[in-house]
Amino acid sequence: MKLADLTPTNVAVLAGVVGVAALGLWIWSKGGLANAAAAAGAGAVNAAGAAASGAVGAIGAGVGLPTPAQTTTEASVARWIIDHPLGGYFEASKWAGAPALLKASLMPAGSGTPPPAGSDLARRFPVLPEASYDETDRLANRYPSASPMPIDYGGVVNGGVLF
Helix, strand or coil: CCHHHCCHHHHHHHHHHHHHHHHHHHHHHHCCHHHHHHHHHHHHHHHHHHHHHHHHHHHHHHCCCCCHHHCECCHHHHHHHHHCCCCCHHHHHHHECHHHHHHHHCCCCCCCCCCCCCCHHHHHCCCCCCCCCCHHHHHHHHCCCCCCCCCCCCCEECCCEEC
16 A cells, blocks of 8 residues: 555545454453443443542532542441541431441441541541540539538427527
């Protein structure tokens, strides 16, 4: 083939032949037409899911919500957020998926597990140290109960002493 033979039509036909050959090679590498179609369909679904997730994350971040990558799908972590002093059901609804939140609401209080260390959830809801003292004793010392007032029963006070 000479350079003079490369007309736009010939170039288009040559590109088509190369494209069909590349497609055939790809189908063969996937193990057949059915597998290649499944891989192409899965790729399209993954691309659409990633685009939707990115859109949801961008909209949520605009109003102060965590992105889908920052949330949890584990019910035990959602239960831990519900029980956390900085958490509660409302915070758990922002940081956990709906199925995890539903399962967590059916779990007993205190049965959750903390989020993985270094994650966005661990930074938002840190593991707080437990008190090593009795809070009741501290409050009783700070706010002592009032001593009982004597009652005056017609001049008789404190066991019969008259004033």
